[in-house]
Amino acid sequence: MPRNDNKRFVERDRNWHPPAYAPGYKTTVARSPNQAYVSMQAPSVSELGGPDFSRLRMGPHDNDLLLNYREDPARTGQAGLPIGERIIMFGRVVDQFGKPVPNTLVEMWQANAGGRYRHKKDGYLAPLDPNFGGVGRCLSDDEGWYRFRTVKPGPYPWPNNINSWRPAHIHVSVMGPSISTRLITQMYFEGDPLIPLCPIVDTLRDPEAVETMTGRLDMARSRSMDCLAYRFDLVVRGELQTYFENQG
Known part of the structure; x- marks a missing residue:
């Protein structure tokens, strides 16, 4: 059965999301559709029901990127921590x-x-951190809250224009x-x-x-003498939804 009683279908606002074809972002030129969009009907029962993650087993450090990819102390003689500014990323998931x-x-x-x-495929000249894997996961709690501990990512260049840089995200x-x-979206930093x-x-x-x-x-x-915190709430489905990254 669906886990949400609010089943009303809300059409996406195409003026809110970016156009599929945006020449300033060069990869959209090749991947944007060249035919009209297909009209969607109201969601089916299968699209409204689940999946249910309530019984998904999580590891003790799945949401802690400071700990979930440390070098094996048996191999290196010490267990290091990732290099960088320590941060907490948290917020609520709401409909x-x-x-x-x-x-x-x-x-x-x-x-x-x-x-x-x-x-x-990442060929940027910055070195890899042997104690940082860069991935995490968690389940939201009964009130929709989620939380990660990690390091603040750095910006990096990319070949869109002669000197294009992605903001930290x-x-x-x-x-x-x-x-x-x-x-699927991304969080930038204020x-x-x-x-x-x-x-x-x-x-x-x-x-x-x-x-x-x-x-x-x-x-x-934020935690005194430890790390700053950034709040990032996620709104799924509807007029107020967080911007979708994957609408190219």
């Missing part, structure tokens, strides 16, 4: 009506403090109440001067859409 979404899977991935991903995937509400210079961000027509992807410094949740 379009403000109702919390409990027991939903929140996944995240990011570059290390030098701006490099642990990926075979963390990618996020959240399933929401059902598979039809899955959201005050980053690279945000308005990014060709990807620049595809958004509405500044408020950028605000939905901006994590806000929260000193009340």
Whole structure:
């Protein structure tokens, strides 16, 4: 059965999301559709029901990127910690009506403090951190809250233009109440001067859409002499949803 009683289908606002074809963001030129969109009917029962993650087994450090990829002390003689500014990333997952979404899977991935991903195709000259894997996951609690501990990712260059840089960001995937509400987005950091210079961000027509992807410094949740905290709430489905990253 669906885990959410609010079943009303809300059509996506195409003026809120970026156009599929945005030449300033060069990869959209090749991947944007060249035919009209297919009209969607109301979601089916299978799209509204589940999956149910409430019994998913989580590891003790799945949401702690400071601990979940440390070098094996048996091999190195010591267990190191990742290099970089320690941060907490947290927030609530809610639906379009403000109702919390409990027991939903929140996944995240990011570059290390030098701006490099642990990926075979990442050729940026910044070094890999042997104690940082860059991925984590958790389940939201009964009130929709989620939390990660990690390091602040670094910006990195990419070949869109002669001197294009991605702002520091963390990618996020959240399933929401059902598979039809899955959201893939990213969190930028409040005050980053690279945000308005990014060709990807620049595809958004509405500044408020950028605000939905901006994590806000929260000193009340920060830990003294340890790490700063950034709040990033996720709204799935509907008029107020956080901007979808994967709408190319």
